Amino acid sequence: MDSLALNIKEMGITDLPDPEEVILTLKGFDPGSDTLKFKEGSKILTGEEIFPGEHSTVTGTLKSIDSLQVAGGKRVALRIRVAEDEKFDPAIKEVPDFLEKDPLEILKQLNRCNLKFSEKLAQTKTVVISAVDTEPLATIQQQILRENKNRILEGLELIKFLTAAQKVVLAIPKNLDYLVADIIEDQADVFLVDPVYPNGLPDILMRTIYYKLGLEACAYLKVEKLFGAVIALKQGRPFVHKVVTIIGNKESKNIRIRIGTPIKNLFKDSDIHDNDKLILGGPLRGDACYSTDIPVGDTIDLVYLQDSSEVILNRNQACINCGKCVRVCPAELDVNLICRFSEFSHFEECLELDVYDCIECGLCAYHCPSGRSLVQFIRLAKSELEKIEQEEEK
Amino acid sequence: MKLIVSSPPHWNNKDSITKIHSHLIIALLPVLIYAVYTYGLHAARIISLSVVTTIASEYFIRKLFGKESTITNGSAVVIGLLFAMLLPPSVPYWLVIMGAFLCIFIGKEIFGGLGSNPLSPVLVGWAITRISWPAYYNLDLASVNYDLGYSFRYPLTLLKKGGTEFISEFKLLDFLLGKQVGGIGTVAVLLLLIGGIYLLLRGVIAWEIPVSFMVGILVVSSVFWLLNNNQYANPLFHLFTGNLMLGIFFLSTDYASSPFNRWGMIVFGFGCGFLTIIFRVWSVYPDGVFFAILIMNLFTPLLDKLKKRSKPVEFIHIESRAE
Ligand code: SF4
Ligand code: SF4
Numbered sequence: 001m002d003s004l005a006l007n008i009k010e011m012g013i014t015d016l017p018d019p020e021e022v023i024l025t026l027k028g029f030d031p032g033s034d035t036l037k038f039k040e041g042s043k044i045l046t047g048e049e050i051f052p053g054e055h056s057t058v059t060g061t062l063k064s065i066d067s068l069q070v071a072g073g074k075r076v077a078l079r080i081r082v083a084e085d086e087k088f089d090p091a092i093k094e095v096p097d098f099l100e101k102d103p104l105e106i107l108k109q110l111n112r113c114n115l116k117f118s119e120k121l122a123q124t125k126t127v128v129i130s131a132v133d134t135e136p137l138a139t140i141q142q143q144i145l146r147e148n149k150n151r152i153l154e155g156l157e158l159i160k161f162l163t164a165a166q167k168v169v170l171a172i173p174k175n176l177d178y179l180v181a182d183i184i185e186d187q188a189d190v191f192l193v194d195p196v197y198p199n200g201l202p203d204i205l206m207r208t209i210y211y212k213l214g215l216e217a218c219a220y221l222k223v224e225k226l227f228g229a230v231i232a233l234k235q236g237r238p239f240v241h242k243v244v245t246i247i248g249n250k251e252s253k254n255i256r257i258r259i260g261t262p263i264k265n266l267f268k269d270s271d272i273h274d275n276d277k278l279i280l281g282g283p284l285r286g287d288a289c290y291s292t293d294i295p296v297g298d299t300i301d302l303v304y305l306q307d308s309s310e311v312i313l314n315r316n317q318a319c320i321n322c323g324k325c326v327r328v329c330p331a332e333l334d335v336n337l338i339c340r341f342s343e344f345s346h347f348e349e350c351l352e353l354d355v356y357d358c359i360e361c362g363l364c365a366y367h368c369p370s371g372r373s374l375v376q377f378i379r380l381a382k383s384e385l386e387k388i389e390q391e392e393e394k
Numbered sequence: 395m396k397l398i399v400s401s402p403p404h405w406n407n408k409d410s411i412t413k414i415h416s417h418l419i420i421a422l423l424p425v426l427i428y429a430v431y432t433y434g435l436h437a438a439r440i441i442s443l444s445v446v447t448t449i450a451s452e453y454f455i456r457k458l459f460g461k462e463s464t465i466t467n468g469s470a471v472v473i474g475l476l477f478a479m480l481l482p483p484s485v486p487y488w489l490v491i492m493g494a495f496l497c498i499f500i501g502k503e504i505f506g507g508l509g510s511n512p513l514s515p516v517l518v519g520w521a522i523t524r525i526s527w528p529a530y531y532n533l534d535l536a537s538v539n540y541d542l543g544y545s546f547r548y549p550l551t552l553l554k555k556g557g558t559e560f561i562s563e564f565k566l567l568d569f570l571l572g573k574q575v576g577g578i579g580t581v582a583v584l585l586l587l588i589g590g591i592y593l594l595l596r597g598v599i600a601w602e603i604p605v606s607f608m609v610g611i612l613v614v615s616s617v618f619w620l621l622n623n624n625q626y627a628n629p630l631f632h633l634f635t636g637n638l639m640l641g642i643f644f645l646s647t648d649y650a651s652s653p654f655n656r657w658g659m660i661v662f663g664f665g666c667g668f669l670t671i672i673f674r675v676w677s678v679y680p681d682g683v684f685f686a687i688l689i690m691n692l693f694t695p696l697l698d699k700l701k702k703r704s705k706p707v708e709f710i711h712i713e714s715r716a717e
Contacts, residue, residue, distance in 0.1 A: 312405065331706065
């Protein structure tokens with residue numbers, strides 16, 4: 001199962017029934033200074049704003065407010081008991097004739113629909129829409145493209161309307177070019193991508209396109225969010241569902257879930273055993289979870305339950321300087337040197353070797369014969385450097 | 395429920411240091427068999443003595459330094475085999491032990507072990523013994539007790555003494571098939587070539603150093619040959635004689651002592667080829683491969699700086715929560 005090829009098999013999407021409880025973690029919410037307008041017991045509508053930039057993905061009652069340790073750090077987490085009948089925030093309206101409106105208005109409307117599109121959008125000249133999945137095993141973006149073929153043109157129109165884009169590039173896996181066979185040149189440029197990791201990662205994809213086509217002021221968007229935006233405007237529906245690939249011990253499937261569904265709802269209890277690894281995200285960049293009570297957020301394309309027999313344990317032997325990590329690094333870093341410096345706390349040297357350019361793709365550690373935790377060393381260097389920087393500022 | 399947590403990636407390609415060294419041993423095996431077939435018990439004696447010494451020295455040195463044992467990673471075995479292969483069949487046993495010990499001690503462990511050695515460990519042991527006891531390395535004398543059915547004179551010495559006229563008796567095909575005198579494991583050129591290709595296919599070594607090394611040999615020797623083909627041998631003669639093939643695939647590609655960046659590797663390989671021919675033409679040593687590699691080893695840290703990075707491209711995420 002460990003091939004770096006991206007999966008291009010068609011896999012239909014089924015709906016997962018809503019869970020009893022949804023967990024929403026608030027990024028950027030500081031319990032010290034920020035206050036919440038909701039209390040335990042408050043009723044919340046789907047799409048209602050909880051905190052600037054964060055919207056509820058369900059209708060229900062706020063059960064508790066506590067904190068939760070997730071991959072990004074400690075967050076305030078709201079647990080919402082899901083109600084039977086769904087009601088949408090009245091501020092969300094359908095705007096089928098969006099092309100006649102003011103783009104800024106439309107951006108605000110999208111924001112209300114839980115699609116936080118960047119304000120810098122207006123300055124971009126080229127937009128890359130990607131239907132290439134970012135990690136092996138995931139089949140989300142391509143499947144969404146398959147199922148929304150008839151919405152492509154609307155999507156392209158919308159994106160051109162929101163930006164100053166003269167050019168829209170549609171990046172898709174090589175073998176799926178037939179899906180966009182009727183796209184003509186002045187609608188979008190089709191860019192075919194070899195379906196191998198890491199070609200679908202935004203940083204790699206954008207760099208490839210930049211060096212091939214020489215485009216300026218580029219922006220990146222996944223097809224899922226693009227179609228989400230089209231549906232939000234045409235039907236007045238907020239973006240509260242996310243499609244994820246579930247890789248379990250026994251089966252793999254694509255399902256549509258409510259954003260914030262805890263992982264435990266995705267698997268049967270009997271599927272998860274001691275010493276398994278539960279990974280939010282893919283096998284190369286995903287974060288291992290310590291508990292099944294962690295929600296699946298809107299950036300997750302893949303939930304991967306790795307059986308204990310497949311779990312690799314870090315050996316972290318001394319570096320033998322074979323240079324394999326250097327030769328596979330897409331950021332062209334001297335990974336072996338950076339990690340040796342980081343291992344022995346020489347973080348300034350890591351900075352000189354451009355450690356910040358690492359995109360944490362994990363290829364170096366994938367190939368390292370010494371089984372070194374290279375990504376961990378790099379993260380250590382980055383976080384220590386940030387601490388040093390913060391101290392200097394003080 | 396107890397879940398395992400660790401930093402990504404959660405896959406790896408299941409490579410290991412032991413696997414790398416196993417591939418190296420497999421690649422050397424045909425050459426070793428040929429050595430034993432040609433030189434009989436003499437070769438077997440040298441090989442086993444050398445390997446036992448390297449393993450024992452690594453074990454005890456690491457014990458003495460209070461470090462964990464690394465015997466099982468196979469590096470000591472490979473060093474022992476390679477060192478044995480450089481020796482003429484007639485060397486005394488104490489020289490084998492001495493050299494093999496020096497390979498491990500001065501070549502590797504003193505610097506902290508595998509991966510930290512600035513020079514090829516095998517060549518460190520070789521160079522010290524070669525310079526201290528040159529008589530035992532004299533290939534013309536070393537082989538007089540054998541009758542192998544081919545000339546037992548060392549082609550590179552002859553070339554040095556009398557130009558191409560002296561080497562007209564040799565056939566390139568014989569060189570390829572290992573019919574020349576030399577170290578017990580350096581002469582089977584074809585088998586070494588096959589071993590090297592095996593390593594390339596297995597991804598144990600990268601193509602840059604061997605290819606640029608050969609290019610270096612061919613280009614520089616062609617220049618001399620074109621200038622005066624009475625005095626200087628043709629490029630293929632150079633490629634197939636002496637210790638070159640072993641140097642190209644097995645010694646210059648030692649991980650720690652060679653560069654890891656592509657352009658560094660290419661310059662390194664070419665430099666090895668260039669210096670080899672220069673030594674063969676102008677130095678007192680008939681063959682200069684190993685000294686060439688040792689000298690290029692010294693340039694490795696410098697060569698690793700030969701690198702042009704393309705800067706990452708800046709772009710914005712339209713969905714600002716993404717990634
Ligand atoms: S791949 Fe591992 S052993 Fe090889 S140079 Fe990189 S860190 Fe060192
Ligand atoms: S994770 Fe490793 S291979 Fe990937 S960019 Fe960072 S250093 Fe390079």
